[in-house]
Amino acid sequence: MYRYDQFDERFVRERVAQFRAQVKRRLDGSLSDDEFKPLRLMNGLYLQLHAYMLRIAVPYGTLASRQLRQLALIADRYDRGYGHFTTRQNMQFNWAKLRDVPDILGLLADVEMHCIQTSGNCIRNVTADHFAGVAADELEDPRPTAELIRQWSSLHPEFSFLPRKFKIAVTGAEHDRAAVKVHDIGLRILRHPDTGETGYEVIVGGGLGRTPYVGKVVREFLPRRDLLAYLEAIVRVYNADGRRDNKFKARIKILVHEIGTEEFRRRVEEEFAQLDGPTINADPEEVARIAAYFAPPAYEKLPAKSNAYEAHRAANPAFATWADANVFPHRVPGYAALTISLKAIGEAPGDISSEQMRLVADLAEKYSFDELRVTHMQNVVLAHVRQADLFAVWQKLCEAGLATPNVGLITDIIACPGLDYCALATARSIPIAQALSKRFADQARQKEIGPLGIKISGCINACGHHHIGNIGILGLEKNGVENYQITLGGDATENAAIGGHLGPGIDAKDVPDAIERLVDVYLAQREDGEIFIDTVRRIGVTPFKEVFVAKTHAKSKEPENAVA
Amino acid sequence: MPLLDRKGLKQNPFVRAEVVDETAGPNVIVPWAQVQAALAARAKDQQIGVDLPNNVAYGDVLALADQLALVTIDFPAFTDGRAFTLARRLRNNGFQGVLRARGNLIADQFPYAFACGFDEVEPSEAVYARQPEEQWLAAAGRITHTYQRNYGDAGNILDQRRAARLAKEQAHDK
Numbered sequence: 001m002y003r004y005d006q007f008d009e010r011f012v013r014e015r016v017a018q019f020r021a022q023v024k025r026r027l028d029g030s031l032s033d034d035e036f037k038p039l040r041l042m043n044g045l046y047l048q049l050h051a052y053m054l055r056i057a058v059p060y061g062t063l064a065s066r067q068l069r070q071l072a073l074i075a076d077r078y079d080r081g082y083g084h085f086t087t088r089q090n091m092q093f094n095w096a097k098l099r100d101v102p103d104i105l106g107l108l109a110d111v112e113m114h115c116i117q118t119s120g121n122c123i124r125n126v127t128a129d130h131f132a133g134v135a136a137d138e139l140e141d142p143r144p145t146a147e148l149i150r151q152w153s154s155l156h157p158e159f160s161f162l163p164r165k166f167k168i169a170v171t172g173a174e175h176d177r178a179a180v181k182v183h184d185i186g187l188r189i190l191r192h193p194d195t196g197e198t199g200y201e202v203i204v205g206g207g208l209g210r211t212p213y214v215g216k217v218v219r220e221f222l223p224r225r226d227l228l229a230y231l232e233a234i235v236r237v238y239n240a241d242g243r244r245d246n247k248f249k250a251r252i253k254i255l256v257h258e259i260g261t262e263e264f265r266r267r268v269e270e271e272f273a274q275l276d277g278p279t280i281n282a283d284p285e286e287v288a289r290i291a292a293y294f295a296p297p298a299y300e301k302l303p304a305k306s307n308a309y310e311a312h313r314a315a316n317p318a319f320a321t322w323a324d325a326n327v328f329p330h331r332v333p334g335y336a337a338l339t340i341s342l343k344a345i346g347e348a349p350g351d352i353s354s355e356q357m358r359l360v361a362d363l364a365e366k367y368s369f370d371e372l373r374v375t376h377m378q379n380v381v382l383a384h385v386r387q388a389d390l391f392a393v394w395q396k397l398c399e400a401g402l403a404t405p406n407v408g409l410i411t412d413i414i415a416c417p418g419l420d421y422c423a424l425a426t427a428r429s430i431p432i433a434q435a436l437s438k439r440f441a442d443q444a445r446q447k448e449i450g451p452l453g454i455k456i457s458g459c460i461n462a463c464g465h466h467h468i469g470n471i472g473i474l475g476l477e478k479n480g481v482e483n484y485q486i487t488l489g490g491d492a493t494e495n496a497a498i499g500g501h502l503g504p505g506i507d508a509k510d511v512p513d514a515i516e517r518l519v520d521v522y523l524a525q526r527e528d529g530e531i532f533i534d535t536v537r538r539i540g541v542t543p544f545k546e547v548f549v550a551k552t553h554a555k556s557k558e559p560e561n562a563v564a
Numbered sequence: 565m566p567l568l569d570r571k572g573l574k575q576n577p578f579v580r581a582e583v584v585d586e587t588a589g590p591n592v593i594v595p596w597a598q599v600q601a602a603l604a605a606r607a608k609d610q611q612i613g614v615d616l617p618n619n620v621a622y623g624d625v626l627a628l629a630d631q632l633a634l635v636t637i638d639f640p641a642f643t644d645g646r647a648f649t650l651a652r653r654l655r656n657n658g659f660q661g662v663l664r665a666r667g668n669l670i671a672d673q674f675p676y677a678f679a680c681g682f683d684e685v686e687p688s689e690a691v692y693a694r695q696p697e698e699q700w701l702a703a704a705g706r707i708t709h710t711y712q713r714n715y716g717d718a719g720n721i722l723d724q725r726r727a728a729r730l731a732k733e734q735a736h737d738k
Contacts, residue, residue, distance in 0.1 A: 007721040011707065018706045022672065030694050035670050038643055121643070151711040151721070157679030158652055158715070161645025228713075239649045240619075274656060279714045283726055 001062050001371055002147050002293045004112045011154070012109045015116060019043050020102035042122055042160065044090075044115030045101055049423050054096040055118040056108060060128035060146040060170070061089030061374040065361040068372060070111040072357035078104055083357070085342060085350040087414060087465055088167070089127050089374040090118055094421050116154055121162045123153035123235070127169045129177045130375040133296060134383050136331040140189045140198055142170040142178070144291040145227070148282055152228050159235050163242035164250035166235065167207075174494070179376065181215045181496035182206040182468060184252045185234060192221050199223045204234060204264070205256030208462035212498045213253045216261040218268060224287070226272075229280040233272035241267070297369040297384055302334025306387035319394055321443060322405035327390065328381075336387050340380045340397060341404040341412060345441045348430045349415045350378030359400045367393055378414060379407065409446045410454060410519070411437045414465055418458025418475060419482075425458035427475025427482040432456055432511055439512040449519055452532040453492070468492040470533045471515060472499045482508050488518065488544055489536045500541050503549040517547050566692045567664075568674075569684040570704060573697050576686070578613050578634060593634065596620060603631050615666065618646040622653040629659050636686065639667035648680040655681035671695040671703045678704070679715040 004012070019039075026036040044055040056071070071091055075083050078100050079093040086092055096104065108114055118125055126149045128142040129135070149168055153159070159166075171178040172189040180186025186203035200222040206215025222230050238252045241259075256264045313320040328337040340360060342350050352360075364372045364382055367389050373381035385393060397403040406412045413436060416422065418429030433456055440446055455469030459476070466472030472487035483505040490499030506514055519532075521544050526535045536544070567576040578591040584602040593613040594602040602612050613634030616625065625635065635654065637647040651663055665677045666686040677685055685700070709719045 005725070007709065007724060011710070011721070014707045021702070021706070025695075025699070030699060031670070031672075032694070035642065035672075039672060155707060155710050156712060157676040157710070158645070158648045160676065161643055161648070161673075236649050236652070239645055240653075244644060244646075276714070281713075282722055285729055286722060286725055289725070289729075 001064060002059075002143075002290065008112070008151075009109075012112070012114050012116075015043075015114060015155070016102060016105040016109050019105060023098065023102060038120055038161070042117055042120035043101075043105075044118035045096070045098075046119060047423065048094065048421050049419075050421070051094065052096045052098055052101070053421065054093045054101060054104065054115060055086070056091045056093070056113060056115050057118050057125045058090050058113075058374050059150045060126055060132070060143050061130050061376070062143065063372045063374065064111075065365040065370050065372070067111045067113055068357050068361040068364070070107060070113070072354040072361070074104055074107055075354040075357065081355075082351055082353045084348070084417065085352065085374050085378045085380070087376050087378060087416070087463060088118075088125055089130070089376055090125055091374070092417075094417070119165075120160075121164050121166075122160045123149075123156065123162075123166045123168065126150050126153070127167075127178055127183075127376060129171045129173055130373045130381050131177060131328060131337060131383070132172065132373075133294065134328070134330050134337045135173050135175070135177075136329065137174040138172050138331075139174075139191060140172040141291075141294050142172040142187075142189060143294050144287065145172075145187065145189065145200075146170045147290050147293075148227070148287060149231065152231070152282075159239060162235070162239055163244045164247070164252075166238070166252065168231075176492075176494040176496075179465075179468065179492040179496070180206075181494075182208055182212070182465075182492065183215065185231070186215050190221070197223065200227065202230065202234075204268075205253040205261075206496070207251050207253040208465055208467045209251065210248055210460040210462075211254065211257075212462070212467040213257060214496045214498065215253075216256060216264075218261065218265050225281055225284065226277055228282060229275045229277045230268075230272055232280060233268050233275060236271055237264070237267045296332075297371075299332045299335060299384070300386070302332075302386065302388075304333040306334060309387040309390055312391040316391075318405075319391060321447070322394055322403055323390060324447075325405040325409060326407045330384065332384070334387055335384055336390060337381055337383045338385055338390065338393065339375070339407040340382065340402050341406050342379050342402075343406055343412050343437065344401055344404045345411060345437050346434050347437075349413055349433050352380070356400050356402060359396065360402070363393055363396060377407075377412060379412070405443065406446060408451045408453070410440045410449050410452045411446060413437060413454045413456060414469070415456040416458050416463035418456075418464075422458060422463075424461055425475070426460070426477040427458050427484065428508070429456045429458040429464055429473075429475055432473060432475065432484065432508060435508075435512050436515060439516065449523070450531050452519070454515070455490070465492065466490070467498045468496065469499060470536070471518060473511065473515075476505060478505065484508060484511050486511075486514060486518075486548065488541055489533070491533055502541070502545050514548060514551070517551060518544050521547055565666075565686050565689060566697075567684055567686050568697065568700050570678065572701055574684070578611075580615070584610065584612065591633070593636065599628065599632075603628070613662075616650070618644065618650055620650065622650055622657065625654060626657055626659060629654075629661060632661055634662045634664060635659070636664040636666040637682075639665060639669040642668050642670045642673060648676060651677075651681040671699040674700050674703045675705075675707065679710075679712070679717060681716065 202219040203215035368382040415433040419425040457464035468490040487499030611633035
């Protein structure tokens with residue numbers, strides 16, 4: 001993984017000193033509260049319902065063991081002994097104190113980490129496929145591109161006061177695990193059909209929030225050398241022309257939608273044509289310098305199948321169940337990538353205790369070349385484990401309560417922090433996730449249902465990505481009561497789709513029943529080997545809607561009947 | 565209003581006027597809407613500057629660039645970053661005159677203003693009362709080098725890495 005050189009090191013240290021001075025200037029009144037707010041947000045510091053929340057950048061979700069250990073130390077010393085992984089592959093601490101933040105930043109800098117641009121109206125932490133360097137369908141590791149963009153976007157003089165936040169994701173694989181079509185900019189590494197040269201497909205204007213859009217292809221093939229200049233052109237057009245009159249219409253997706261893809265492309269290409277590429281872009285040698293850090297680790301030469309692994313599977317059904325759900329094939333023979341689920345039944349999705357962090361760090365060090373990944377599904381990946389070691393790793397995970405065998409299944413739920421923590425939330429998310437997780441806890445049933453993504457947001461801002469959940473749940477507030485809207489058919493992959501509404505919102509207590517009924521429709525209607533989202537695509541929303549509306553309607557009649 | 569550049573406070577030789585005539589003085593800033601009239605009416609030795617809002621089409625400004633001694637761009641709020649882009653576009657397209665950032669920007673944005681092509685800053689009295697000269701100068705020097713090329717930082721990190729690489733290659737060649 002990437003390591004800081006002297007320049008990165010100095011940059012981050014100076015950033016810590018800068019923030020320390022900003023805190024001091026806030027406390028002595030030099031900075032007003034309104035002025036300090038965007039400055040602290042650009043350093044990942046939010047004011048939440050109960051306390052400050054500090055969001056730490058985990059660039060493209062890659063962590064070294066020593067970094068996770070440092071996060072554990074921060075959790076113990078400055079928080080309540082746990083942290084929370086987010087859908088942007090970051091870590092959040094929910095109980096930080098303002099006066100401690102400069103010291104926390106210092107501890108992060110000690111392990112080459114920071115909080116730069118994890119919030120605010122600027123270019124946010126760049127995300128990438130969590131199976132980068134692992135997946136067989138990968139053309140190129142997206143992380144060098146993501147690292148190049150991370151550096152380029154850090155404290156950008158022109159793009160730190162944009163109309164709204166700006167998110168970039170990169171994938172280098174055929175199967176999109178980075179949701180590039182629902183980002184402000186999505187980059188897909190591909191080969192030019194004629195020349196075979198690698199470059200980027202540039203997708204702009206995707207996004208979730210209150211007006212979800214699937215992004216539009218603005219450039220079908222961008223040569224690799226032009227990347228930074230082209231990004232500069234896009235963000236410049238957005239900074240100049242994006243709406244600033246209404247916060248809810250300020251994302252780039254609205255600009256693209258309002259002026260149209262053609263006109264947006266024209267403006268970007270006009271701007272790009274004026275730029276002197278070589279004075280802006282990184283040298284090929286610089287790109288190669290970064291890429292070298294992501295060279296494959298020193299794999300052993302192993303047989304494709306491990307006899308020890310097969311024997312453990314045969315002897316231990318619980319292990320086999322876990323491996324079926326949580327192990328992802330590795331392109332190198334004899335290795336596997338494994339996902340550690342942070343979705344234990346009945347727990348808050350994405351939470352991890354400091355003790356668990358240390359254990360996971362130890363496992364990564366011993367079994368996976370000292371490296372871990374955070375996924376946008378709020379889980380953790382050990383990317384390069386020998387198949388023969390999987391059983392030993394599983395045993396350790398079992399002891400720590402980290403062996404939940406549910407990756408990609410119905411209890412692998414994404415949820416934002418919701419009204420339990422967040423000042424923007426209109427409803428709670430975590431208790432809904434917990435209730436659903438308990439309802440579908442039975443392992444055999446989960447396996448029977450198969451891949452099904454439920455995503456929950458506690459407000460219209462959609463941090464829980466409900467629009468792209470196969471089943472999406474949006475918590476709103478209606479007459480002082482939490483009310484949940486259900487959507488169906490969303491998809492975060494290369495087949496990106498925004499889910500459709502099923503009907504009127506329902507009460508929290510009715511959510512598990514409603515979801516169960518949707519699952520029953522699928523189980524009754526599916527054809528052989530068909531996963532949930534494919535059945536929805538084939539038969540459409542109507543059969544689900546009928547059941548959903550019939551039951552909701554029946555429920556709303558009840559009080560009238562009772563009175564009569 | 566105070567006026568600052570990289571060295572600190574400086575004298576402002578310009579005065580603002582709606583209309584330019586001989587009484588207006590040698591250096592006059594007029595609103596963007598009055599600039600054509602001002603250029604037509606100015607005396608031979610009068611220098612004309614213009615106050616731009618941050619949403620002007622940069623091509624319209626460039627068309628007059630040769631006749632303007634000073635261009636200022638407004639920050640209606642410090643969170644509105646359009647002036648940074650307008651300044652960049654003017655510089656990218658050859659504007660050589662003095663560029664001034666004006667209005668509600670804060671000391672923390674001083675280095676960004678320079679990086680985007682501004683020469684000087686005219687902050688509001690209210691901000692300057694809380695953030696005096698030393699805070700602007702301190703802010704300017706907090707981050708010695710950043711990653712963006714072509715933003716006025718001769719020692720930007722990418723160029724320094726390139727220089728280090730070339731030096732190493734040369735040493736190797738010898």
